[in-house]
Amino acid sequence: QFPRECISVQGLQSRECCPSLSGDPGDLCGSSAGRGQCVQVNADGRPHGPQYTQDGRDDRERWPLAFFNRTCQCNGNFSGYNCGRCKHGYGGENCDQLLVAVRRNVMELSVDEKRRFVSALDRAKRTVQPDFVIASRRYPEIFGPDGNTPQFENISIYNFFVWSHYYSVSKTFLGAGQQSFGGVDFSHEGPGFLTWHRYHLLQLERDMQDMLQDPSFGLPYWNFAIGGNNCDICTDDLLGARSTFVANTISSNSVFSQWRNLCESVEDYDTLGTICNNTEGGPIQRNPGGNVARPMVQRLPEPQDVSASLEVGLFDTSPFYSTSSESFRNTVEGYSTPSGNYDPLVRSLHNLAHLFLNGTGGQTHVSPNDPIFVLLHTFTDAIFDEWLRRHNPDVTAYPLENAPIGHNRQYNMVPFWPPVTNVEMFVTSDNLGYSYEVQWPGRPYTMTEIITIAIVAALILVAIIFAATTCAVRARSYSHGKNEARQPLLAEHYRRYSEDHERIQEKTQSVV
Numbered sequence: 001q002f003p004r005e006c007i008s009v010q011g012l013q014s015r016e017c018c019p020s021l022s023g024d025p026g027d028l029c030g031s032s033a034g035r036g037q038c039v040q041v042n043a044d045g046r047p048h049g050p051q052y053t054q055d056g057r058d059d060r061e062r063w064p065l066a067f068f069n070r071t072c073q074c075n076g077n078f079s080g081y082n083c084g085r086c087k088h089g090y091g092g093e094n095c096d097q098l099l100v101a102v103r104r105n106v107m108e109l110s111v112d113e114k115r116r117f118v119s120a121l122d123r124a125k126r127t128v129q130p131d132f133v134i135a136s137r138r139y140p141e142i143f144g145p146d147g148n149t150p151q152f153e154n155i156s157i158y159n160f161f162v163w164s165h166y167y168s169v170s171k172t173f174l175g176a177g178q179q180s181f182g183g184v185d186f187s188h189e190g191p192g193f194l195t196w197h198r199y200h201l202l203q204l205e206r207d208m209q210d211m212l213q214d215p216s217f218g219l220p221y222w223n224f225a226i227g228g229n230n231c232d233i234c235t236d237d238l239l240g241a242r243s244t245f246v247a248n249t250i251s252s253n254s255v256f257s258q259w260r261n262l263c264e265s266v267e268d269y270d271t272l273g274t275i276c277n278n279t280e281g282g283p284i285q286r287n288p289g290g291n292v293a294r295p296m297v298q299r300l301p302e303p304q305d306v307s308a309s310l311e312v313g314l315f316d317t318s319p320f321y322s323t324s325s326e327s328f329r330n331t332v333e334g335y336s337t338p339s340g341n342y343d344p345l346v347r348s349l350h351n352l353a354h355l356f357l358n359g360t361g362g363q364t365h366v367s368p369n370d371p372i373f374v375l376l377h378t379f380t381d382a383i384f385d386e387w388l389r390r391h392n393p394d395v396t397a398y399p400l401e402n403a404p405i406g407h408n409r410q411y412n413m414v415p416f417w418p419p420v421t422n423v424e425m426f427v428t429s430d431n432l433g434y435s436y437e438v439q440w441p442g443r444p445y446t447m448t449e450i451i452t453i454a455i456v457a458a459l460i461l462v463a464i465i466f467a468a469t470t471c472a473v474r475a476r477s478y479s480h481g482k483n484e485a486r487q488p489l490l491a492e493h494y495r496r497y498s499e500d501h502e503r504i505q506e507k508t509q510s511v512v
């Protein structure tokens with residue numbers, strides 16, 4: 001969440017996080033090369049929705065002001081915490097080369113591509129995130145027990161991805177002995193759901209590109225809208241088959257059986273006011289389609305659910321929450337029917353895919369520990385991208401105020417650094433340096449359309465039969481009347497011609 005360079009006692013006290021790019025203390029944000037400058041953080045103060053009632057008690061409000069109020073602002077295509085890198089979609093020394101990472105269906109990767117993807121994920125689980133560290137205490141305790149030991153930890157690239165999600169969904173601690181406040185979620189149940197997860201994936205993809213030294217590396221997706229109760233990617237060449245020995249775990253033939261979860265001690269965090277740190281716990285739990293207590297989540301979404309969701313015309317609707325109706329965001333998030341009707345009993349699309357996993361991947365505070373999370377969210381993001389392309393919305397489609405805390409258009413997304421707003425992710429993927437290779441299912445016909453098509457087809461058939469009958473009748477009457485009805489006409493014609501001819505002959509003779 002914060003650059004390693006910024007979390008010294010002095011750095012924290014200064015509230016400025018503008019590292020030098022060259023090492024020269026005066027070269028903040030690569031200013032000597034014209035890459036950027038150190039500026040005041042902009043944290044939008046427009047009102048949030050009524051769900052959050054604890055203003056002033058959470059480090060994540062008006063992110064990142066509880067920690068820092070100055071940051072690098074980069075020029076042109078430069079980007080990063082010290083303006084040392086390029087914006088998503090650009091590369092090269094001067095960040096002037098266009099780059100596109102293609103995200104493909106994981107089931108369509110070759111054997112070798114699948115092996116390389118699994119190995120890259122496993123490497124990310126074991127490789128220390130080179131630039132960022134995580135806070136292991138809330139701000140009031142950030143200087144440590146002696147006031148001189150900042151409470152930050154190193155973390156691996158993949159665990160950084162897990163921790164960021166946990167931090168965005170955790171409850172607000174209100175004090176020892178008091179129940180933590182749960183009416184808060186900086187990344188779900190609001191318009192920011194799609195923009196937040198988009199940036200979350202971009203950050204992982206970028207970290208993995210750097211780790212692999214392959215700027216073209218693209219995260220694949222899982223088309224979870226296949227119906228039925230079979231997890232097609234739960235095989236040992238991909239995300240791991242079921243263990244035949246230990247219930248609800250992953251086969252030992254898969255490297256993911258070795259992975260250990262982060263952020264499991266949620267009761268501790270909520271009662272003691274601690275924060276998830278870099279300590280890992282138990283293995284990934286997964287039992288796809290096996291939730292006997294909730295038959296509704298034993299099946300995956302259907303292909304037509306995706307098509308139906310893409311028809312919902314409004315990005316989000318008041319109250320911009322998990323109760324919104326006719327909202328594309330709430331539909332793809334999965335709190336509405338696929339055609340957009342809010343129903344508290346329904347779980348569809350993204351939510352249904354999570355709950356189908358029935359284990360680690362189905363519990364919000366730990367779900368990214370199961371690497372299926374990555375592929376589930378790239379597909380959700382692909383649906384978002386297709387919706388943006390089809391509906392081409394103006395930024396005003398995204399609410400400016402009164403969305404749940406963290407979700408307003410101009411709010412910085414928690415806990416990303418450097419600060420990035422929701423609206424920056426409200427653009428099609430080509431603006432962010434990636435694209436999807438997806439074949440979208442056709443839209444199913446509505447009953448009205450089926451009836452209209454049937455009526456039109458019937459009318460065409462009647463017209464054809466009528467035309468054919470008329471032709472047949474005419475043809476018959478023509479051949480029947482050939483020797484009778486038409487005879488006098490011909491005879492008459494012949495007679496007139498003969499009379500004319502005789503008259504001409506008489507005239508000719510008299511002239512002679």
Ligand SMILES: O=C1C=c2cc(C(=O)O)[nH]c2=CC1=O
Nearest residue numbers: 347351354361362363364367
């Ligand atoms: O990790 C998640 C787990 C979820 C469970 C639901 C639900 O609808 O009950 N939603 C979820 C979102 C997640 O991100």
